[in-house]
Amino acid sequence: MNLISDEILNNYLDGELTPEKIQEVDAILKRSEPDMKRFKALKLVHDNLSSIKEDKVNEDFTFRLMKKLNRKFVLPKQQKYFIILVSSFMVLICLGIVGYVIATILSTPTPQTESVEVTETVQRITIGLITELQKLFSGNGLSIIGSIISFAMIITGYIFFERQKQMKTRLGS
Amino acid sequence: MKNLTDWEIIESVKHGNQSDYSILVDRYKNKAFSLLKRMLKNEQDAEETLQDSFMKAYNSLNNFKGESKYSTWFYKIVYNTALTKISSKKRKTEREMTSVEDHFDLKSDYDFNISENKDFSEFVNELVNKLPERFSAVITLFYLDEMSCEEISKVMNVSVSNVKVMLHRSRNALKDLIVEKNLVEELI
Numbered sequence: 001m002n003l004i005s006d007e008i009l010n011n012y013l014d015g016e017l018t019p020e021k022i023q024e025v026d027a028i029l030k031r032s033e034p035d036m037k038r039f040k041a042l043k044l045v046h047d048n049l050s051s052i053k054e055d056k057v058n059e060d061f062t063f064r065l066m067k068k069l070n071r072k073f074v075l076p077k078q079q080k081y082f083i084i085l086v087s088s089f090m091v092l093i094c095l096g097i098v099g100y101v102i103a104t105i106l107s108t109p110t111p112q113t114e115s116v117e118v119t120e121t122v123q124r125i126t127i128g129l130i131t132e133l134q135k136l137f138s139g140n141g142l143s144i145i146g147s148i149i150s151f152a153m154i155i156t157g158y159i160f161f162e163r164q165k166q167m168k169t170r171l172g173s
Numbered sequence: 174m175k176n177l178t179d180w181e182i183i184e185s186v187k188h189g190n191q192s193d194y195s196i197l198v199d200r201y202k203n204k205a206f207s208l209l210k211r212m213l214k215n216e217q218d219a220e221e222t223l224q225d226s227f228m229k230a231y232n233s234l235n236n237f238k239g240e241s242k243y244s245t246w247f248y249k250i251v252y253n254t255a256l257t258k259i260s261s262k263k264r265k266t267e268r269e270m271t272s273v274e275d276h277f278d279l280k281s282d283y284d285f286n287i288s289e290n291k292d293f294s295e296f297v298n299e300l301v302n303k304l305p306e307r308f309s310a311v312i313t314l315f316y317l318d319e320m321s322c323e324e325i326s327k328v329m330n331v332s333v334s335n336v337k338v339m340l341h342r343s344r345n346a347l348k349d350l351i352v353e354k355n356l357v358e359e360l361i
Contacts, residue, residue, distance in 0.1 A: 006348075010341040041351040045344050048297040049316045057206040057220060062198045065227055073231065074191050 003028045004035050009042055082160045089152040097145070101132040179243035186234060198227055201244070204318055205251045211302055211309040212255045222258045226251040241327060244318070248328045252310060259306065297347060304343055311339040 004012075004025060011017050012025050029036050105128035135141060177185075177196065185193040205226065209219035230250050237246055301312050307329070314320045314328060322340070326333045 006345045041348040045347040048294045051294050052298050054203045054317055055207040055210050057202050062195050065224055066195050069231055
C-alpha cells in the first residue's frame with residue numbers, strides 16, 4: 001500500500017513542500033520500500049526528461065523565412081516609402097511653381113483706385129495665373145521643369161535601389 | 174550582435190533593421206520546433222507552423238511592449254498557432270477531449286525492453302511524443318525551455334494548478350510504466 005500520494009511525491013521532487021512535510025516524506029521513504037521505489041522511478045523520469053534534446057529544424061529555415069518576410073512585409077513597405085517620396089517631390093515642385101506664379105502676380109503693380117471690385121481682383125489674378133503658367137510651360141521654362149522632375153525621379157530611384165541593395169546584403173550576411 | 178538581449182533586437186527591428194529579426198529566429202527556432210513537433214506529431218506541419226508563428230510574431234512586434242518576457246509572448250503565439258493548425262486538420266474534437274480530466278494510457282502503446290533499448294532517455298523522449306498535445310507541450314516547455322509553471326500558464330492560457338496537474342500526470346504515467354515493468358533497479 002502506498003503511504004505517499006503521487007501528488008506529494010511530485011511536489012517533493014519539485015521542492016514545493018514545507019520543511020515539516022519534507023521531513024515526514026523522508027521518514028516514510030526510509031521505511032516504505034514501495035514508496036521509495038515509486039520515488040526512484042519518478043526521479044528517473046524527471047532526470048531523463050531534463051536531458052531531452054531539442055529537435056533541429058532545417059538549416060536553411062532562417063534564410064527561407066527571412067526571404068518570405070521580406071517579400072510579404074518589407075518590400076511592400078519600401079514600395080510605399082518610394083511612392084511617398086516621389087509624391088512629396090511632386091508636391092514640392094507644384095508648390096514651387098504655384099508660389100512662383102503668385103509671387104510674380106503680386107509683384108505686378110496694380111492701378112491705384114479707391115475701390116477695386118472683388119470680381120476684378122479675381123479676374124486679374126486668374127488672367128495673371130494663366131499668363132504666367134503659359135510663360136512657364138513654354139520654351140525654356142518647360143525644359144527647366146522637365147529637368148527638375150527628371151532629377152527628382154533619378155534621386156528617388158537611386159535612394160530606393162540603394163535601400164534594396166542594403167537589404168539584400170544584410171539578408172545575405 | 175549575438176549577445177544582444179531579445180529586447181535590444183526587437184528595438185533594432187522596430188527601428189527598421191528588419192534583418193536583425195534573423196537573430197531572434199536563430200535563437201528560438203529549434204526550441205519552438207521541438208514544441209511544435211511534439212504537439213503536431215509531424216515534422217512538416219511543425220515546420221510550416223513554425224514559419225507561420227515567426228511571421229505572426231514579426232507582424233505583431235509593435236504590439237509587444239515588454240510586459241512579459243519575449244519568449245513567453247512568442248511561445249504563446251507558437252502554441253496558439255499550433256492549436257489552430259490542429260483544429261484546421263479536423264482534430265478539434267480530439268483537442269477538446271484532451272482536457273486535464275481525460276486519461277491516457279502509455280502502457281498500451283509502449284513496451285520498453287532494457288536489453289533491446291539501451292538508451293532510456295530516447296525511450297522517454299519517444300513517450301513524450303506520444304502524449305496528448307497539451308501534456309507534451311507542458312513537458313517540453315518545462316524541461317526543454319526551462320519555463321516555470323507560471324510562465325507556462327501564461328503561454329497556454331490555463332491556471333498554474335492545471336499546468337501542475339498536467340505536468341504531474343505526464344510524469345506519473347511514465348513513472349507507473351517503469352514501476353509496472355520493474356525497471357527501477359535495472360535503470361538506476
